[in-house]
Each structure stands twice: as structure tokens, then as C-alpha cells.
Amino acid sequence: MAGAQETQLYCLADPTYYDTPGRLRDRAGRYRLGLGAPPAGWRRERRGLWTALRPDGARLPEQGWKIHVSTVPEEAEETLLAVARVCTARRTTFKFLRSDEALRVANGKYMGRGSSGKFVTVYPGSEQEFLAVAAELAEVLAGRLGPYVLTDLRIGTAPVYVRYGAFVELWCQDEDGRPVPALRDPSGELVPDRRDPVFQLPAWVEPPEELRPHLAAREAAGGDLPYRIVEVLQFSNAGGIYLAEHRTTGERVVLREARPHAGLDAAGDDAVTRLRREQWALERLAGLDCVPRLHEVRTVWEHTFLVQEHIEGVQLFAEAIRRYPLVHQNCTAGQRAEYAHWVAGVVAGLEKALGALHERGVRFGDLHPANVIVRPDGSVVLVDFEYAEELTGRSVPIAGAGALQPPPGLDGADADRHMLWATWLMLLMPVMELAERDPGKLPALERRARQWFGLGPEEGPVRPGAVAPVAPVEPVGERRVRELLAGPTLDAARNELVAGIHAGATPDRPDRLFPGDPAGFADGGTGVAHGAAGVLYALHRAGAPCPDEYADWLIAAMRRRGPRPGAGGLFDGPLGVAAVLARVGRGDEAAELAAQARQARPAPTVALHGGRAGAALARLRLADALGSRRELADALADARALDAVLRGRTVPGLGAPTAAGLLYGLAGIALVQLRLYQRTGEDWLLASGREALGRAVAQCVRVPDGSVQVLDRGRRLAYLDRGSSGIALVAREYQALGGSGSEGLEGSEGFDGSEGFDGSEGFDGSEGFGGFGEFGGFGEFLADVRRVCAPGFVREPGLFRGRAGLLLALDRLGGPAARDAVREQVRKLQWHLVARPEGLLVPGMRLRRFSADLHTGAAGVLLALRAVEQGLEGGELLDALTLGPRGAGRRGGLS
The missing domain is CATH 3.30.200.20 (Phosphorylase Kinase; domain 1)
Structure with missing residues (x-):
């Protein structure tokens, strides 16, 4: 998934869905060089935010020395024209950002530092041409301004920079198995084209003599801080x-x-x-x-x-996460009251601090929990004054993120007071982004916060501009969602989710069919986790309408992309897509993709999501769907590699497992080995699966509320992707095997549960485990995981990292009252889902935009609701989550 900063970029082009920055609505501000007819003898190409000009007949080398020019918005068009004159005279290919707005995005606060400052890129055809063009540009652009391009070497004092890198699109895998831009080394091997924010040369590249003075100037530049x-x-x-x-x-x-x-x-x-x-x-x-x-x-x-x-203390956001009581299943009224009392104390401190600022004539302008430090004594300190201004000033913009942003018309002290109110509500209901998706959520959030924490209408800070207490009337959209999820069946809710998915489909776009997480753009919108394949699978599994043009789009997109450097796993790469196509009746195209994947380099990681375990399971799915013995043989070869790594043997190109969960760790390996054991009856597969599962359990801890979660780098995790609920679903299947499957799971040789627990400080009461024996067997382990599957609060609704997945785990692990608890969790999905005329929409990861994908969005919620209604048994549920055959449920629905 995209990081927080990258996510911001994918919010620029569309207010509803995550979308590529290349679809920025900036036509009115395009540079003249990118409009009209290109210069005679030149071709123009547009890609994303970039426009390229290439001389007719020009053939670029794969890689070499390239030139970057940076600029500031005030000088951008003049700088571009100056570069264009040099390049057109020499018939040298170049590309440029297409508008001032695109320049501001590329050089924005949240852009990656590796690409920062790059306004024009020049591609000389030879080293001699490179040296001549670089020297001329340094002379022509002397005196102009621009940010330093951190990846490059500066030429003189002009905003001209150079580095050795790829000219054409080549790809290889990094150490985590992800496709990355590549260079070709002298042996012909593709290696990552490193774009870290520091100038560095590939080991085999010797800089031209003409660059030596600039290298020396770089070494001599700067100074030192004390x-x-x-x-x-x-x-x-x-x-x-x-x-x-x-x-x-x-x-x-x-x-x-x-x-x-x-x-x-x-x-x-x-x-x-x-x-x-x-x-x-x-x-x-x-x-x-x-x-x-x-x-x-x-x-x-x-x-x-x-x-x-340096203020001793902890960021308010982190302290709120540590204290927040509603993440626990059995949160008491006393715990809620205690937290509300702490929040009231923090807010009182913030109110006093803002008053002190205002007395000195200063508006803070950017109050939110990440800009507050809580000292050990509970007092608060404001940090990050980048948007501070005179209290009566109007020249500096008010910051504030999303729903924390003051409404128009508020400035000075009232703007700060609004952000104080929003901070108070965010501490009580840390899903304020939902109010951006649907303004009707804001009064609902405040009503719910007051209800949960027992607060009267007079408690909490005053909201500037509010004319009355929170209205008791439920917004129409909220009522609609509640009614859809509270009915005797979930048919209507599923139909509305399907309608929302279809409404967001864009079969005319080549880069994506369905809106999803920003990560979906990395594979052309095709993959199972974040692309079209996952949505097709969910629609098919739910028995929903799925037009043929959707499968046609997916096939065409995979063919456009061509062979990639890696085969990937189940949820990314061609193998997972092939398994989906086989499932929806497109067997010939599935076989075509499987053949391509057979020629690709195996994944270097073990994970089910994008690694070797996922490749094995995808091949097993293909073997079953296509009747292919070869795919089964390849799946068993992957399983042998996984077993070897589990047992400490070196497998070239395959790293050892470190994570514990279903999608990214050991539980995924345990599932694959179990499925292959059930398919072939080979006992070594069962032994291998037991080993993986035992190690996964050993990475769990019991936390103070009695639940069991994965401990990973100091974080306690319960979700299906990396947490204990995914492990428990696999463990439930091994329990169902009885004696044949449970032997040896009481502990795993050489794994005592202590490894990887360096980040456990601060988790008072957490205990590591060596195997199921620490719990008294399967039953106690499953019961302890069950405790974390019905929390009062979950920040996101998604399948693999949100409420939808937890309610599925609860459905399978629950005790006598499980059905009532599952119904309650289904109803709580209403907090997230948004009713629009076109259907139900689901906020994706980080809640900043809506998503239809399987991992984070509507397709995953659809799959979860269908699975709950079908009453799938353990193995059937895991197969539903991992592209397995669709079987009839054995239990009743929600009624």
C-alpha cells in the first residue's frame, strides 16, 4: 500500500477516488511548448504529468548520462524555452513537466525526495553529446533559480544536474520482490536503478574527466553543524x-x-x-x-x-493511540470515562496554550494531534509553527488537514478554536477523514462520541460558528446505510455495493478499470489485491453481474503490459490474474498468462501476497481450474523451496520468512502446504505446514485485555493480512484435521518465541509463546484470538486490514453468541460506508478517498458480506479469501 505522503499525491486529481497525479485538471495552465503542433521534424508524447519531445528517427540508448534542470514557478516557462532552444538545435530528446500546477505537485511538500526538483530531463544520445549539452545549459541557465536535485551532481552554479541512469523502461525486482526501474550491468543482468536522494554511481561507471571539477566542488561544498x-x-x-x-x-x-x-x-x-x-x-x-x-x-x-x-514527551497522536479504549472488545464504561477525562485535560491544556498565543497576537494555524507534544506531567507543548501569523493577518494560509480545516470565514482566534474542537473530536473518534467523504458523517461522529463516552451536550470545547447543539436528526444517507445493514438479509446491501462498483468502472481508461488503492497503478490496475482481477473475482464469487467487457479489459491490459520481471504471488503479478481468469471462464487467456509467468524470475520472498507461497497457491488454483499437471508440479516445486527455507537451508534467490500473518508471513506458508497436502496426500507437506504454523503462533503475544495478537516491530497486529486473526483461521483448519494435523504444534524446534521481540518494551503484560502448548492447545489459542475480532472501534472497513476481515474471523472462531456478535460487527460497518445515488461506496486505506478493490475497498466488503451470509466453514472461508473454488455454505445466514 502507498505510504502517507504518497497517498496525498493520489488525492490531487479527483475528490472521490484515488487517482494518478497525471490526471490533474491543469489544462488551463499548460505550457505553450506542450500545446499546438510540435516543432517540424519532432514528435510529441504525453505520459502522466510529463510531455516529451523526440526528434524523428531518434533512437535512445538503454541508459547513460542524463541531465535534469530544476526551476521555480516564476521562471518555469522561460527556463523551459531556454532548454528547448538548446535541445532542438542539437536534436536532443527531452521531456518536461506540463504546467505550473504539475511543477508544484512534483516539487511539493509530500513528493518523494528522489524525484524532487526535476522539471526538465534531457536524454543525450552519447557521452560526447551529454558533455556538450550539459556545458551549454549550465551557461545558458546561469543565474536562474531551482531546488537542488538530491539524486544528482550539480554542474556549476546553474540549476543543472546530472546522473547516470536508465533512458528506457526496464524493470527488475528489488530485494522484496517488487518491480523497480532497472539498469543493465556489464554482464547483461538487470539491476535496480537506484534513485536514493544522494548522488551515487553504479559500480561499473567511471565519470568522464570533465565532471571531476564538479565532483570536487561537491565534496568541498557546505559546512558543518555543531x-x-x-x-x-x-x-x-x-x-x-x-x-x-x-x-x-x-x-x-x-x-x-x-x-x-x-x-x-x-x-x-x-x-x-x-x-x-x-x-x-x-x-x-x-x-x-x-x-x-x-x-x-x-x-x-x-x-x-x-x-x-527538544521537548521530553510523546506526540499527542501516539499517546491517544496508546490509550484509546474502544479498540478492545470488552471496553468498560469506566475505561471510556477515564479516557474522556484524559482528553478533557489535554484539551484544557491546549485551550490555555492557544489563549497564551492569542494574547501575544499570534495565530497558530495548524493545530492537530501530530503537532502537540504531551510532557510526562501531562502538560502540552505546541510544535510546528510553519503556518503561524499575526492574529489579525490574512496573508498566511490556514493549514489543517481535511475535516480539521476551518470553514470559510473563520480566521485568527476562531480558526484556532475550530481546530481545537476538531482535535477534541478526533481524539474521541479518530476517523475524521470520513467527514470529508460525507459531510453527514460529522454530526454522526459527534453524536456517537458523546454517546460512547457519556458526554453531555455542554461538554467539550465550543465549536465556533455552531448555532445549536448537535441535531438529533439522523442524516438521510446514514439512515439508508443503517437500514441496509440491519435487515434480515444482506441482499440489499450487497446490491448497493455492486452498484457502487459498477458506477466507478472506467473501461475506457487504459490504466485502471476500477478505482482502488494508489498501489494499484503500479501494476496497471490489473492485480488481485488492488486491481481489476480482485474486483472481478469478488463479483463472480458473490454471484453479481459481471459484464464480459471487464474480463476483456483485464486481458487487454495484461497483454499491453507484456512480460514482467517477476511472477509475483497470489495477490500481485500474472499468476494471480491468471487464477481469476480461469475462475471466470477465460481458461485460454489464463493458460497464456501462466506460460508467461513460467518464464519470469521466481519471487524472492515467501509471502502469500507477492511471494513464493502465493505463486504456489495460484498454480494450485490453475491446476484445479485448467486440469494442468504442469501447474501442480510447479506448485510442488515452490512448496519444496518453502520447506527448505523453513528448515534453515539456503535457497538461491529466496529469503527467510520473518512475518507471521496470512498474507505476508508464515501462516500463508502453512495454508499453502496444507492445501497441497490435501491435494496430493504427501506427508512432508503437512509436516512443513505444521512447522510454519507453529512459528507463526510463536510470534504472537497475549496483551493486557487477554487477547492474542502478533507482535511485529513493536506493533500489535490482529488483522487478516499480518495479524493473529489470519493465523487463527489457518490454525482452525489444522485443528479440524484432528490427530493427523495437530501433532508437533505444541512447539517448533529451534524457535522459542523470543526472536523479533526487541520492540516489545511498553507492552506491559505481553507474553511471547513457543507454540500451541503455551495455550493448552488449539482451543485456548483460538479463543484468545477471538477476543480481538470484535472491537468496538476499527479505523478502516477493508477486508485484509479492517472490520470486514475481523468479522469474518469472528464468524469462524466465535462461540455460542458468535452470530449476534457478527451481526453487530456488520451493523458497525455503517460508520464507514457512504450512501451515494449510484450505490454504496467504501473508503479505502487511510480513508482519504473511496476504493473498489479487494484488499481495501468495496470488493472486499462485498466478499465478506457474501461469505457471512453463506455461512462458510473454515476451509471454505480461507478458499474464498484466496481465489479457491466456490462451494455451498453449510450454515444458515444472519437471520
């Missing part, structure tokens, strides 16, 4: 935030780095502009105990650093 970096707290395109120590005194400080002309925000301000605002605010507010003390501001090399007091 501080030693202890920890990187945050990286962004704007610069870094670092915990540091003074080299002489040892005093701890925080360094806030600002890159000139980089990290542009929505107003077009760069990082240095915002840092200077922060300097102004800290100087104005000096002496207040709710504000860090300013030490100094200094420039080192081209970057400006603000040095401020």
Missing part, C-alpha cells in the same frame, strides 16, 4: 527533522531543515519561507512554557536549519 544527529524523526521533500545533540555540551535539540525552492505547499510557499515564519513565531512567543525555546537559525551549504529545544 550538532550530532541522533535520530531522523521525519523526512519530506521540504527537508528533514532530526533529534540531535550539541557536540560540546551534549544538550539535546531538534533540527528542522528547510530546502530552498523545495517542498512547495498549496500556497506555493517553499520550505525556507515556512521556516522563517516558524522563527518569527518562536521569537514572538519566547518564554511561554507551551512553546519550544528557539536556540538559533543557521544556513549550512544551501539548507537552512532552525534549532529548537
Whole structure:
């Protein structure tokens, strides 16, 4: 899935769905060079935010020295025309960002630092041409401004930079099995084209002699800070935030780095502009105990650093996550009251802090839980004053994310007070993004918060501009969703989900068929997790209408993409797509993709999602659907490799398993080996599966509320993808085998449960396990996992990392009252689902936009509701989650 910063980029082009930045609505601001007829003898190509100009007949090498030119919006069009004159005169291929808005996006605060600053890219046809063009551009652009391109070597003092890299689209796999841009080394092997934010050369490349002076200038540039970096707290395109120590005194400080002309925000301000605002605010507010003390501001090399007091404490957002009681299944009224009391104390402290700022004539402008530090004594400190301004000023934009943003017309003190109210509500209901998807959710969120935490209408901060207490009337959309999920059957809810999926389909687009997580664009919108294949599978499994054009689109998209460097696993890559096509009756095309995957490099990881376990299970699905003995043989070969790794033997190109869960770890291996054992009867497969399952259990801990969860790098995980619920579903099947399957699961040789627990500090009461014997057997383990499958609060609705998956696990692991508990979890999906005229829509990962995909969106929720109604047994449910055959349920529906 996309990270938080990358997700922001995919919110720019469409207010409803995640979409590629290339569909930005910027036509009115396009540069003239990209419009009209191209120059005589040249061809124009458009791809995403970029426009390329290539001379007729030009043939680029695969790789070589390329040139990047950076700029600032004020100079962009003039800089572009200057570069174009040089390149057209020399008939050198180049590309450029198509508009000022595209430039602001590419150089924005949340853009990756590896691509930051690149406005024009020039592709010389030879090293001699490269040196000539670079020298001419450095002369022509002398004196112009632009951010430093961190991946490159600067030529002189102009905004001209160079690096050795790929010219054409080549792909290979990185160490995690993901496809990445590639270079060809001298042996002909494809290796990753590294784009880390530091200049580096491939090991076999010797820089031309003409670059030596620039390399020397780079080594000699800059200076040094009298501080030693202890920890990187945050990286962004704007610069870094670092915990540091003074080299002489040892005093701890925080360094806030600002890159000139980089990290542009929505107003077009760069990082240095915002840092200077922060300097102004800290100087104005000096002496207040709710504000860090300013030490100094200094420039080192081209970057400006603000040095401020390090506040001992924890970020309010992190502290709220640690304390939040509703994630526990049996949360008591006392625990809710205790949390509400803590929130009230924090908000009172924030109200006092804002009052102190306002008395000094300063508006904070960016209050949210990530910009507050809670000291050990409970007092609060405001940090990040980049959007501070005079209380009566109007020149600096008010920040605030999403639903925390003040409404139009509020400024100064009232804007801060609105963000205080929104912060209070976010601490009680940390799903405020839902109000962006549907404004009707906001009063519902406040009503629910007051109900859950026993708060009267007069409690909590005042919301500026609010004319009355929260209205008791339920919004129409909320009522519609509630009624759909509360009926005797879920047919109507499923129909509305299907309608929403069809409404979002775009068969005219080549890059995606259904909207999903931003990660779906990486594979052309085709994959099972985030692309068309997963949606087709869910529609087919649910018995919903699935037009032939959907399968046609998927087949055409896979053929357009052609062979890729890796076969992938079940949820990404061609094998998973092939398994879906076989399931929906497109066997010939499935066999075609399977043959392509057979020629690709095997996945270097073991995971079910994108690794060797997933490849084995996909091949087993294909063997069953197509009657292919070869696919079964290939699946068994994958299983032998997995078994060898489990037993500590080296398998070339395959890493050892580290995670525990179903999609990304050991439980997925256990499932694959079990399915192949059931298919072939070979006992070594069952032994291998037992080993994997025992190790997965050994990575679980019992937490203070009595539930059992995976402990992974300090995080406790319960979801299907990486957590204990996925492990429990697999364990349930081994339990069903009885004596033939449970022997040896009481402990795994050489695995005592302690490995990987370095991040467990702070989890008081957590205990690691060596195997099922620690629980008294399967039954106790399953019962303890069941405790975490019906929490009062879940942030996201999705199948593999949200409420939909947990309710499925609860359905299979539940005790006598399981059906009532499952019904309650189904009803709670109403908090997330949004009713639109076209149907029900499902917010995806991070809740910033809607998604239809299997992993995070509507297809996954559809599959879950169908599985609940079918009453699938354990093995059938796991098969439903992993593209297996569709079987009839053995239990009744929800009624």
C-alpha cells in the first residue's frame, strides 16, 4: 500500500477516488511548448504529468548520462524555452513537466525526495553529446533559480544536474520482490536503478574527466553543524527533522531543515519561507512554557536549519493511540470515562496554550494531534509553527488537514478554536477523514462520541460558528446505510455495493478499470489485491453481474503490459490474474498468462501476497481450474523451496520468512502446504505446514485485555493480512484435521518465541509463546484470538486490514453468541460506508478517498458480506479469501 505522503499525491486529481497525479485538471495552465503542433521534424508524447519531445528517427540508448534542470514557478516557462532552444538545435530528446500546477505537485511538500526538483530531463544520445549539452545549459541557465536535485551532481552554479541512469523502461525486482526501474550491468543482468536522494554511481561507471571539477566542488561544498544527529524523526521533500545533540555540551535539540525552492505547499510557499515564519513565531512567543525555546537559525551549504529545544514527551497522536479504549472488545464504561477525562485535560491544556498565543497576537494555524507534544506531567507543548501569523493577518494560509480545516470565514482566534474542537473530536473518534467523504458523517461522529463516552451536550470545547447543539436528526444517507445493514438479509446491501462498483468502472481508461488503492497503478490496475482481477473475482464469487467487457479489459491490459520481471504471488503479478481468469471462464487467456509467468524470475520472498507461497497457491488454483499437471508440479516445486527455507537451508534467490500473518508471513506458508497436502496426500507437506504454523503462533503475544495478537516491530497486529486473526483461521483448519494435523504444534524446534521481540518494551503484560502448548492447545489459542475480532472501534472497513476481515474471523472462531456478535460487527460497518445515488461506496486505506478493490475497498466488503451470509466453514472461508473454488455454505445466514 502507498505510504502517507504518497497517498496525498493520489488525492490531487479527483475528490472521490484515488487517482494518478497525471490526471490533474491543469489544462488551463499548460505550457505553450506542450500545446499546438510540435516543432517540424519532432514528435510529441504525453505520459502522466510529463510531455516529451523526440526528434524523428531518434533512437535512445538503454541508459547513460542524463541531465535534469530544476526551476521555480516564476521562471518555469522561460527556463523551459531556454532548454528547448538548446535541445532542438542539437536534436536532443527531452521531456518536461506540463504546467505550473504539475511543477508544484512534483516539487511539493509530500513528493518523494528522489524525484524532487526535476522539471526538465534531457536524454543525450552519447557521452560526447551529454558533455556538450550539459556545458551549454549550465551557461545558458546561469543565474536562474531551482531546488537542488538530491539524486544528482550539480554542474556549476546553474540549476543543472546530472546522473547516470536508465533512458528506457526496464524493470527488475528489488530485494522484496517488487518491480523497480532497472539498469543493465556489464554482464547483461538487470539491476535496480537506484534513485536514493544522494548522488551515487553504479559500480561499473567511471565519470568522464570533465565532471571531476564538479565532483570536487561537491565534496568541498557546505559546512558543518555543531550538532550530532541522533535520530531522523521525519523526512519530506521540504527537508528533514532530526533529534540531535550539541557536540560540546551534549544538550539535546531538534533540527528542522528547510530546502530552498523545495517542498512547495498549496500556497506555493517553499520550505525556507515556512521556516522563517516558524522563527518569527518562536521569537514572538519566547518564554511561554507551551512553546519550544528557539536556540538559533543557521544556513549550512544551501539548507537552512532552525534549532529548537527538544521537548521530553510523546506526540499527542501516539499517546491517544496508546490509550484509546474502544479498540478492545470488552471496553468498560469506566475505561471510556477515564479516557474522556484524559482528553478533557489535554484539551484544557491546549485551550490555555492557544489563549497564551492569542494574547501575544499570534495565530497558530495548524493545530492537530501530530503537532502537540504531551510532557510526562501531562502538560502540552505546541510544535510546528510553519503556518503561524499575526492574529489579525490574512496573508498566511490556514493549514489543517481535511475535516480539521476551518470553514470559510473563520480566521485568527476562531480558526484556532475550530481546530481545537476538531482535535477534541478526533481524539474521541479518530476517523475524521470520513467527514470529508460525507459531510453527514460529522454530526454522526459527534453524536456517537458523546454517546460512547457519556458526554453531555455542554461538554467539550465550543465549536465556533455552531448555532445549536448537535441535531438529533439522523442524516438521510446514514439512515439508508443503517437500514441496509440491519435487515434480515444482506441482499440489499450487497446490491448497493455492486452498484457502487459498477458506477466507478472506467473501461475506457487504459490504466485502471476500477478505482482502488494508489498501489494499484503500479501494476496497471490489473492485480488481485488492488486491481481489476480482485474486483472481478469478488463479483463472480458473490454471484453479481459481471459484464464480459471487464474480463476483456483485464486481458487487454495484461497483454499491453507484456512480460514482467517477476511472477509475483497470489495477490500481485500474472499468476494471480491468471487464477481469476480461469475462475471466470477465460481458461485460454489464463493458460497464456501462466506460460508467461513460467518464464519470469521466481519471487524472492515467501509471502502469500507477492511471494513464493502465493505463486504456489495460484498454480494450485490453475491446476484445479485448467486440469494442468504442469501447474501442480510447479506448485510442488515452490512448496519444496518453502520447506527448505523453513528448515534453515539456503535457497538461491529466496529469503527467510520473518512475518507471521496470512498474507505476508508464515501462516500463508502453512495454508499453502496444507492445501497441497490435501491435494496430493504427501506427508512432508503437512509436516512443513505444521512447522510454519507453529512459528507463526510463536510470534504472537497475549496483551493486557487477554487477547492474542502478533507482535511485529513493536506493533500489535490482529488483522487478516499480518495479524493473529489470519493465523487463527489457518490454525482452525489444522485443528479440524484432528490427530493427523495437530501433532508437533505444541512447539517448533529451534524457535522459542523470543526472536523479533526487541520492540516489545511498553507492552506491559505481553507474553511471547513457543507454540500451541503455551495455550493448552488449539482451543485456548483460538479463543484468545477471538477476543480481538470484535472491537468496538476499527479505523478502516477493508477486508485484509479492517472490520470486514475481523468479522469474518469472528464468524469462524466465535462461540455460542458468535452470530449476534457478527451481526453487530456488520451493523458497525455503517460508520464507514457512504450512501451515494449510484450505490454504496467504501473508503479505502487511510480513508482519504473511496476504493473498489479487494484488499481495501468495496470488493472486499462485498466478499465478506457474501461469505457471512453463506455461512462458510473454515476451509471454505480461507478458499474464498484466496481465489479457491466456490462451494455451498453449510450454515444458515444472519437471520
